Amino acid sequence: MKIFPVPLFALALSMLMPDPVLADSKFAIPETDDGLPGDGPIRRYGWFKNLWERKRSGWAKKVEQDQRALVFLGDSITQGWGSNMGNSFPELKVANRGISGDTTRGVLIRMQGDVLALNPKGVVILIGTNDLEENASPEVIAGNLKLIIAKLKKHNPKMPIILCNTFPSSASKRRPADKIKDMNKLYFAAVKGDPQVTVLDTWLLFADDKGDAKKPEFPDLLHPNKLGYAKWASALRPLLATHGFIETKPDDFSMEPGFVSLFNGKDLTGWGFREKKTLKPLASFDGKKASDDARYRVINGRLVVTTPPEGRRIQQLWTSREFPKDFTLKLEFRATPNADSGVFIRKPQLQCRDYILAGPWKTLEKYKPQEWNEIIAVVKGGVAHCTCNGEVLNQEFKVPATGPIGLEGDRGQMEYRRIRIKTNQISE
Numbered sequence: 001m002k003i004f005p006v007p008l009f010a011l012a013l014s015m016l017m018p019d020p021v022l023a024d025s026k027f028a029i030p031e032t033d034d035g036l037p038g039d040g041p042i043r044r045y046g047w048f049k050n051l052w053e054r055k056r057s058g059w060a061k062k063v064e065q066d067q068r069a070l071v072f073l074g075d076s077i078t079q080g081w082g083s084n085m086g087n088s089f090p091e092l093k094v095a096n097r098g099i100s101g102d103t104t105r106g107v108l109i110r111m112q113g114d115v116l117a118l119n120p121k122g123v124v125i126l127i128g129t130n131d132l133e134e135n136a137s138p139e140v141i142a143g144n145l146k147l148i149i150a151k152l153k154k155h156n157p158k159m160p161i162i163l164c165n166t167f168p169s170s171a172s173k174r175r176p177a178d179k180i181k182d183m184n185k186l187y188f189a190a191v192k193g194d195p196q197v198t199v200l201d202t203w204l205l206f207a208d209d210k211g212d213a214k215k216p217e218f219p220d221l222l223h224p225n226k227l228g229y230a231k232w233a234s235a236l237r238p239l240l241a242t243h244g245f246i247e248t249k250p251d252d253f254s255m256e257p258g259f260v261s262l263f264n265g266k267d268l269t270g271w272g273f274r275e276k277k278t279l280k281p282l283a284s285f286d287g288k289k290a291s292d293d294a295r296y297r298v299i300n301g302r303l304v305v306t307t308p309p310e311g312r313r314i315q316q317l318w319t320s321r322e323f324p325k326d327f328t329l330k331l332e333f334r335a336t337p338n339a340d341s342g343v344f345i346r347k348p349q350l351q352c353r354d355y356i357l358a359g360p361w362k363t364l365e366k367y368k369p370q371e372w373n374e375i376i377a378v379v380k381g382g383v384a385h386c387t388c389n390g391e392v393l394n395q396e397f398k399v400p401a402t403g404p405i406g407l408e409g410d411r412g413q414m415e416y417r418r419i420r421i422k423t424n425q426i427s428e
Contacts, residue, residue, distance in 0.1 A: 027056040030109070038105040038144040041134035048101045052110075055079075055099050059114055062095075066118045069095035070245060073107060073115060074126040076100035077167065077222075081229055088233035092245050095120070103131045104144035111148065116155045122243060123152055124236065126164040126202070128183055129222070133174045142186035153196060160243045161196055162236065163187060165203035168213045170221040177211030188311065195309045198239055201412070204357055205235055205337040234370040235337050238413055242297075242304055250301025255420050259330070262319055262405060263419040265301040274318045279347065279404065284320060291317065295409055303416040305341055305409040316344060316406045324402035327423035329377040331416055334370065339412025345377055345384050346403030350394065352414065366391050372417070 029049050030036060043049075059066075070092055072078050072085060078098025085094050097114045099106070104127050115123065125148070131141045145163075152161055165184045169175035184203050191197040206228065208214050213221045217228040224232065241247040250265050262270060268285035273292075275282055283292060290297045296317045297304045305317075323346065335341070335354035342349040355361045356369055366389035367373055377397075378385045384397040407416060 025053060025057060027053045027060065027113075029053070029106075036105070036109055038108045038147055040105050040131055040136040040140040040144060041103050042105050042109070043101055043103060043130070043134070045101075051101070052099055052106070056110060056114060059095075059097065063117050066093075066095040068121050069093045069118055070122045070124065070240075071095045071097050071115050071118060071120040072124045072126075074098040075102045075130055077129070077224065078126055080223055081232075086226075086229055086233070088229070089237075089240065089246055092240070101130055102127070103134065103136070104128055104141050104148065105131075108144055108148055108151075111151050116151065119156070120159065122160040122162070122240075122245065124162045124164065126166070128166045128187075129169060129175055129180075132176075132179050132183070135174075138179060138183040138186050141183050142190050145187055146190045149191060149194075149197060157196065159196070160198070162198050162200055162239055163191060164200050164232075167218075167224070168203055168207040168211055169218070170212045173220075173222050175222070177207070181211065191309075192311060193309050197309070198307050198413075199311075200235060200239060201337045201357075202232065202235060205231060231369075238334055238336050238370060238415060239307075241302070242299055242306065242413065242415075244299070248300055251417065253418055255418075256422075259328075259420040259422045261420050262321075263303055263416070265298070265417070267298055268296065268303075268317075270320050271296075271317050272320055274316070274404070274406075276316070279318065281318075281320070286320075296407075301417060303407070303419070305407060305414040305416075307336070307413045308409070308411075312411045314408065314410050316408050318344070318406040319404040322346075322402050322404050323379075323421065323423055325424045326380045327421050329379070329405065329419075329421050330374065331419040332372045332374050333417075334372050334415045336370065336413045339414050340410040341412075341414035342406075342408035342410070343375060343377070344404070344406030344408065345379065345386075345397065346399045346401075346405075348397065348399055349406075349408060350375070350377065350384075350386050350397060352408075354412070355388070358411075361388070361391075361393055364388060364391050 029044055029052055075098055079100045083096050107127050128141050166180050188199055218224055267287055267289050269287055272284040273282045285291055295306055333352055337354055338357045339354045340358050341352045343352045351360055355364050355367050373389050376387050384399050385395050386393045386397050
């Protein structure tokens with residue numbers, strides 16, 4: 001039998017042409033914008049139409065299988081993470097609904113079949129970069145995002161939504177830093193004050209000092225490599241844990257001899273609110289799993305200072321006890337990107353942040369972003385020696401003669417665990 005080689009141009013042409021079986025299917029991109037929701041670009045290049053149809057028709061066969069999954073919704077960055085998100089969350093049922101090249105309006109018109117039909121337990125959104133390449137304005141893009149969020153909220157008003165800031169790219173990719181920053185600002189404004197939506201600062205996580213992507217993480221200045229995806233997964237993990245999707249059991253930990261636990265891992269017994277200037281007790285949360293405003297919550301052995309829907313909200317949670325004698329305080333913390341919190345020692349605040357992004361100690365070598373880190377404060381004679389993972393933060397931190405221990409909330413999410421103290425005397 002004679003085999004005739006297929007010319008390369010013919011093979012390339014076949015990839016660009018829509019599949020004739022799919023061209024008239026219910027999964028095809030509408031031929032015109034007439035009557036479609038939203039505004040701005042819907043891509044209709046041959047390669048994109050073919051991919052869009054193939055992805056969506058394939059997902060339609062898995063609707064029952066993917067019920068109650070955590071849905072990742074987006075474009076090529078999401079698609080490129082793989083069907084199981086690189087196995088980054090092995091304990092979690094996930095559904096990747098990213099389509100390479102898609103825009104916010106493209107996502108909007110496929111919401112029902114690709115997302116809502118799955119009755120997702122949560123949705124992670126990263127979308128918008130391709131709109132910029134098509135010259136859409138940040139205002140138009142944000143308008144489409146509002147409609148996407150509205151559809152999700154209407155479907156399930158209690159379903160957690162994590163909105164990732166659009167990743168940095170480059171002007172060379174027709175995605176300049178100023179446009180991305182403007183778009184992210186409008187994204188935040190669109191959901192500000194909405195407790196159902198948590199904004200994750202994945203722009204600052206990846207941006208260089210010019211606001212562009214870094215080649216070691218984004219070789220083509222648009223798509224992350226393995227290192228980039230690993231950082232994204234690490235940034236998401238604390239929020240997924242707070243929503244109860246992962247890390248559903250308290251960690252197994254035994255205190256060192258002589259230490260007393262300040263946090264029982266089950267509720268806020270021993271903690272409460274105090275008047276800001278005088279530290280006079282205002283409210284006790286003994287036996288409660290959350291503060292009255294739900295900002296401070298106990299979740300699977302962690303004391304979580306949740307992300308404020310308004311972006312920033314400064315407040316403090318204090319121990320009921322005061323500590324007048326020399327002591328050693330130990331605790332572990334985990335911060336989302338650029339999170340800002342603090343640990344109060346008797347009253348003065350030691351900054352506890354996502355140090356590399358939020359400072360003030362940006363050059364720490366042992367700090368582990370978005371992982372658990374240990375702070376130790378040794379108080380002797382009115383001076384505290386404070387370290388993070390063994391590196392000095394402040395070696396002569398002056399503190400008053402007595403006072404409680406406090407945890408601040410400001411920006412982003414901060415988690416604490418293993419809070420314990422070793423002291424000669426505890427005054428009630």
